[in-house]
Amino acid sequence: MGLDDEMVRMLVAYGSVVRVRQGWYALPHADPDAIRACRFGGRLACASALRFHGEPVEDDGVLHIEMPANAVGRALEGGRHSVRAHWPRHPSGGNRAVVDADAAWRQWERCVHGNHRRLARGGRIEGGEIER
Numbered sequence: 187m188g189l190d191d192e193m194v195r196m197l198v199a200y201g202s203v204v205r206v207r208q209g210w211y212a213l214p215h216a217d218p219d220a221i222r223a224c225r226f227g228g229r230l231a232c233a234s235a236l237r238f239h240g241e242p243v244e245d246d247g248v249l250h251i252e253m254p255a256n257a258v259g260r261a262l263e264g265g266r267h268s269v270r271a272h273w274p275r276h277p278s279g280g281n282r283a284v285v286d287a288d289a290a291w292r293q294w295e296r297c298v299h300g301n302h303r304r305l306a307r308g309g310r311i312e313g314g315e316i317e318r
């Protein structure tokens with residue numbers, strides 16, 4: 187951003203920017219789900235990215251995030267939402283906060299069908315589940 191630490195601290199104190207995680211800041215009106223995804227070390231993905239892009243996808247109460255392939259596992263505590271992490275072999279298109287709509291649709295297809303398979307076997311979808 188080209189601002190020194192003192193300036194950044196002032197902007198955070200005045201609420202002009204929100205600290206996301208170390209070295210990452212967002213504007214106050216940034217999408218709260220995107221901020222949460224970044225806090226986990228990932229980006230908005232799958233159904234969450236589709237909603238972000240304005241696609242007609244129902245809110246399943248799960249925050250879907252794409253983790254970088256080399257990410258170390260972080261504790262995925264979802265708060266009131268559960269969190270599902272996607273770990274692609276190659277990073278999807280998009281920007282640093284959210285994958286693009288094409289990638290999100292592909293992830294969602296696999297995610298939805300995967301859930302059905304797990305449910306059919308009597309599995310339960312739980313918060314913090316990690317898909318590899």
Ligand SMILES: [Zn+2]
Binds near residue numbers: 270272
């Ligand atoms: Zn998903």
